[in-house]
Amino acid sequence: MAYYGVELEKYIKDLHVGGNSLASAISSDVAFKDIKKLQSIVGIPSEKLDFSPKSLILVEEYLQKYYFSLEDADIQKPTEEAVQIVRGIGAYLGKVLEINLAGQWRSYNDELLKTQVIIQPRSEQTNSRKKGLTLGNSALATWARVVYGEKPGLYKTYNQATKKRMQQRI
């Protein structure tokens, strides 16, 4: 049996092939709309979201609470609501990166799963390369972890993406 995360990924790709705008790329301009929808679904009060990196932990908590409130029948298969949650998570993470680290949005083929935020290296980091993360993918993985009962890891993702040096290249 395929894993939920893999099924959801395939579902989103199929939506994109079918021209469903739910699977289209997120941009800085439309991010707030997706964040509002996430708040509405998951029940996060507006005043709680201050776009600080730490607020990602709060989003994690609300995602988990929401998931635990679902009936089993609601989580058997990927749904458009799950995709909307993924969009909302990606939009919020992207805005946090944009606001705190001057992250720049980009996407390929207008696909949700190919939406990325690129962070410029800090000026003092000589010999450093640009780095970024695939927002759609990270948002999908975050929601999948919630469904698996694991830690959502959204704040961890932020920290991984913002390490001074992502990894030693070899």
Place this chain on the structure above:
Amino acid sequence: MVGGCPSLPGFDNASPTDLTKQILNQPTLGGECSNYPDLDQIAQITDIVSTMFTIRQWSSQPPVNGESNSIGNWGVEQAEAFLPIDGTQLLVENPVPGGGSRIYDGQLTDGSRYVEVKTSLNSKVSISLDRRIRREVKFDSEQAIKPLWVFVAKSPSRGVRNLLDKYEIPWIVLNGTSSEETK
């Protein structure tokens, strides 16, 4: 000029033979500019799995006695210089439980495929299989679209090649000559 290809700095454009382009397991990539692949040709390369390009001169001198990160960065610069690659590091997470995350060295410029660049300037004859490479290949094997592995300055060992081929992960060797390289 070779077969109508634009003359590109660093490539030996004297003739296809002198170019020492070696295509492993496949006689041709099709097209006459295969010494300098564009995205369409990369798409074909990823179908045939493995290819080797030899260039005459790197775009910059390899670091001498450099630490692994500077060598790695240099390797990515070469990949960017000679292949249609954007060398922005990208964090990618696996949507399966416990799947972890992976940081790629970049992606093809059209965003169609992630890219892993392996660079070695040491005296070993090839880039050999180790625990890290095994872990990375395992992650890559679970991706719907397999990333492209680019080996800079050294070929992969038989063990690495076998592992990549087993999971149908495409790879390219970008090789060149340099006095620094032999140090």
